Amino acid sequence: MLLHPAIMALLLLSLLVTAMLLPAALFALQILRHWNMQSGSARQLALERKTYLISTLLTWVFTAELLSLFLFIYSAEALSGQFVGAMCATGVLNINAWGWPTLWLKIVTFFAGSLWLIMNQLDNHGYDFPLIRQKYILLLLIVPLLLAGGYSQLSFFSALNPEVITSCCGSLFSADAQGVAAELSGIAPKNALLMLTVAALILCVTAYLVLKQGTRLTALAFSITALLFFAIALSAIVSAVALYIYQHPHHHCPFCLLKAGHHYSGYLLYLPLFVATALALPLPFIARCQAIPSLSATAHRWVKQLSRSSLALYLLFLVIVLLEIAASPLRLLSQ
Template sequence: MFFQPAILALLLASGLGLAALLVASPWVLQLVRHWDLRSGSRLQLVLERRTYLLSTLVGFVLVVQMASLLLFVFNADRMAVQFVGAMCAVGTLQANSYGFPALYAQLAVFFLASGWLVLHAADARAPDYPLTRLKFVLMVAVLLPAVALSFGLQWLYFGNLSADVITSCCGSLFSVEATDLGGDLAGLPPGPTLWVYALTLLLAMAAAAWQIWRGRAAGLLGVLSAAAFVVAITGIISFLSLYIYEHPHHHCPFCILKPEYGYRGYLIYIPLFAATAAGIGVGILGRVKHLPSLQGVAPVLARRLAWVALLGFGFYLLLSLGMVWQSGLILLEAA
């Protein structure tokens, strides 16, 4: 399985990214230990020049890691035809015990990377780089272990794949008869779930609009964005997937990525992830906006990210409700 192009691309992206972070770590530790912008020493001048290189390197690695999430899911879906019993990415991910942990690690890296990039963007715009030490501490203490874990799980997952394995389809995981979390989400009543779904997304949009208008909802937007993401995924499993498939028992959140359903999964997941990352980014900026040199920088950046959150959640909500409206399935009346 290792020699498939998509798998090689994923492992190379993750492995080279991890190697780059490891190589940069000694310099990062030196920078964290000795950084002092008030000093005019030769070491400080060297560190200031080096921080541009390190920031560019880390930023590039993280952008690649974020993009790898999309390739990972796309590859899992395309590989389903190679496993007996698999109908979509779920069957591929269940081919061994490392599939879903690898996906969860990729998700964690995506949001951690987006948060770091927001900090870096704010730091680069401030005249005294007040977040330099913080962002590089986070790189070593949080991002490096997360990328290492993601790479390790991907290596174990792809290395232990075998075409001889008989796996299970998404119907066994996302069904009302299942006893795990997937079954619990699939068994939620569609009507109340739809109302909570729409209300949570509207609240997140309202917080984004308030942040744009008044600049006083950073923390609230961060919390509501995270909540909206969880509720949105729950809604996709509970009722939205049923309307897309026009089938009252098909709850899979992965089959909507397939061509027979018009790749509609990508249309809803991409704005959802972008809006969530932007909203959480606004919340992060709200925690550092009190720093003197960021008081003019953070509000401008937060406003831009709030626009991304507002438009992303709005597009996602309108698109998902449009899919419900246009579907031939009459679920709520039957309920």
């Protein structure tokens, strides 16, 4: 275990999150069992009052989780100086088996959490708690994710052993190695960028349909395209965009981008991409809420607003990618 301030902050966050989550989960069970809008019983009244507390609590939980995703990546980056062989976050995440699962869990939690937050906001617009059941079912699904994330993070940090010689991005993200990272690095930059372009075009079309019609089906289509675009964008960053930024035809790391040496261009790329995806994922759900009487106006407006902001952020991402490629002296496509 290393006593690094950022590690301590992360553990503190996860402790607080767990402490807040358990009462929230218990409350969710109560809601699912006893919630009855028609009843005027004392229990129903208490539940109604308590739901304010729990949703504020959960807002903090997910804010803390968002913060901890950022802090986790940033601190993995900062810790790289303390381990033999680690040049960036990749090396630190490789130190033991818990590194990557923690990162993935944090990313999934980030999306699940933003879905919950958007649902909660939407629910607040209806006078009769229209989404309360769905909200708390989703919460019960997120709880194990959060706990697993916390556990995995704790295991990761407590097993950080400075004697271990890790392998860093140079060996993990190289076309000759084995595994997913290597597969991604192996994609030819031309193909990756082509796929990104195609995905962007489909995204624009589905976004147009959503804005035009706003039906459940179009929203679902947009959401799925967005998810695909997210995956393609990530692999394009590894296989092509990173090369332009590093100005090196064989350096594929997705984390070195976050370093000051590359002008923090990673944040510029990841931030719009993640936020856009977080906005796109709840769309089918919101589109469905258009059928609920107390929400239909709001839901209708939200479908348009969210898909518009999401598309705008994706386009921003693409513009940044184009600028990075244009600014780089490296030329990969002309060969």
